[in-house]
Amino acid sequence: xxxxxxxxxxxxxxxxxxxxxxxxxxxxxxxxxxxxxxxxxxxxxxxxxxxxxxxxxxxxxxxxxxxxxxxxxxxxxxxxxxxxxxxxxxxxxxxxxxxxxxxxxxxxxxxxxxxxxxxxxxxxxxxxxxxxxxxxxxxxxxxxxxxxxxxxxxxxxxxxxxxxxxxxxxxxxxxxxxxxxxxxxxxxxxxxxxxxxxxxxxxxxxxxxxxxxxxxxxxxxxxxxxxxxxxxxxxxxx
Amino acid sequence: xxxxxxxxxxxxxxxxxxxxxxxxxxxxxxxxxxxxxxxxxxxxxxxxxxxxxxxxxxxxxxxxxxxxxxxxxxxxxxxxxxxxxxxxxxxxxxxxxxxxxxxxxxxxxxxxxxxxxxxxx
Numbered sequence: 129x130x131x132x133x134x135x136x137x138x139x140x141x142x143x144x145x146x147x148x149x150x151x152x153x154x155x156x157x158x159x160x161x162x163x164x165x166x167x168x169x170x171x172x173x174x175x176x177x178x179x180x181x182x183x184x185x186x187x188x189x190x191x192x193x194x195x196x197x198x199x200x201x202x203x204x205x206x207x208x209x210x211x212x213x214x215x216x217x218x219x220x221x222x223x224x225x226x227x228x229x230x231x232x233x234x235x236x237x238x239x240x241x242x243x244x245x246x247x248x249x250x251x252x253x254x255x256x257x258x259x260x261x262x263x264x265x266x267x268x269x270x271x272x273x274x275x276x277x278x279x280x281x282x283x284x285x286x287x288x289x290x291x292x293x294x295x296x297x298x299x300x301x302x303x304x305x306x307x308x309x310x311x312x313x314x315x316x317x318x319x320x321x322x323x324x325x326x327x328x329x330x331x332x333x334x335x336x337x338x339x340x341x342x343x344x345x346x347x348x349x350x351x352x353x354x355x356x357x358x359x360x361x362x363x364x365x366x
Numbered sequence: 367x368x369x370x371x372x373x374x375x376x377x378x379x380x381x382x383x384x385x386x387x388x389x390x391x392x393x394x395x396x397x398x399x400x401x402x403x404x405x406x407x408x409x410x411x412x413x414x415x416x417x418x419x420x421x422x423x424x425x426x427x428x429x430x431x432x433x434x435x436x437x438x439x440x441x442x443x444x445x446x447x448x449x450x451x452x453x454x455x456x457x458x459x460x461x462x463x464x465x466x467x468x469x470x471x472x473x474x475x476x477x478x479x480x481x482x483x484x485x486x487x
Binding site for chain 1: 379380381382383384385388389392393395431432434435438439445448449450451452453454455456
C-alpha cells in the first residue's frame with residue numbers, strides 16, 4: 129500500500145474536517161516533530177488523471193490553507209511511508225526553509241491576454257515569389273511577430289511588477305504561454321495584505337484597459353513550493 | 367505561521383475576469399500542451415518514443431528555419447539559394463506533419479517540459 133501525499137505543513141496543525149482524499153480515501157496526518165504531512169492510503173501504482181481526482185487533491189490542500197500555509201506536493205505523488213520519512217529526514221532543513229519562505233502567505237494568480245495582430249509587416253510579395261522563397265518570407269514574418277510579442281510580454285511583465293511590488297513578496301513569471309496569453313504570473317502575497325493587493329490589481333486593470341485580466345486566488349503556494357522536482361529526483365516518482 | 371488576527375483566514379478562492387471565454391480557450395491550449403506521462407507498455411512505448419524523437423526533430427527544424435531567415439536577412443544568399451533552402455525546409459515541414467499524423471500526434475504534443483528551465487519549444 130502506498131501513500132498519496134498532498135502537502136507538507138508545520139507540526140501541530142490539525143487535520144481538516146469533512147474533506148475526502150483522492151479516490152474518496154480518508155486523509156490523515158503523518159506527524160513529525162516540527163513538520164507533518166497530509167497523506168491518504170492508495171492501492172494502485174499510479175493515480176488516474178481525472179477531474180475528480182485533481183479536484184480532491186486541490187480540496188485537501190485548500191482546506192489546510194484555511195489555518196496555515198502548506199507546501200503542496202505535485203498531483204499524483206505516491207510513495208511508501210518509509211520513502212517519505214527518509215525524504216523528510218534528508219531534506220529537513222531545506223523543507224523547513226521553504227515552509228518559512230511561504231509562511232503567512234497565499235498565492236494569487238494573474239493571467240493577461242493581449243488580443244492583437246503580431247505580424248508586423250504585410251506580406252506584399254506573396255503570389256510573385258517562388259514557393260521556396262515565399263515559404264521563407266512567411267517564416268520571417270512569423271519570426272518577427274514572435275519577437276514583437278515577446279518584447280511586449282516583457283514590457284507588460286515589468287509594468288505589472290512595478291505596480292504590485294510593494295504588496296508582493298515573490299513573483300513567478302511565465303511569458304507567452306500561448307499566442308494571446310502573453311503573461312501568466314504567480315504572486316506570493318501576505319494574507320493580511322490581500323485586500324490591498326486587490327485594490328492595486330484593480331487600479332492596474334483600469335490603467336491598461338487593452339489588457340484582459342484573469343485574477344484568481346487565494347491559492348496554496350503551488351508555484352513557490354517546487355518540492356515535487358526534488359522528490360522526483362530522489363525517488364524517481366512521477 | 368498560525369492563524370491569528372494578524373494573519374487572517376484567507377477568503378475562498380475567486381476567479382475574476384470580464385473575458386471568461388477568451389481565457390477558457392487560451393488555458394485549454396496550455397492544458398493540451400502539458401506533457402502527459404509516458405506509459406511504458408507495449409502499445410504506448412512506440413508512440414512515446416515517436417513523440418520524443420519528433421520533438422527533437424521539430425526543435426532542430428525550427429532552429430534551421432531561424433538560421434535560414436537570418437541568413438536571408440543578412441543578404442549573403444543568392445535568390446537561387448534562398449529558393450533552394452526554402453524548398454528544403456518546406457519539404458521538411460511537410461514530412462514532419464506526415465509523421466505526426468501517422469503517430470496520432472498534434473502540434474502541441476511536440477514539446478518537452480525541462481522543469482525549472484522551462485519548455486523546450
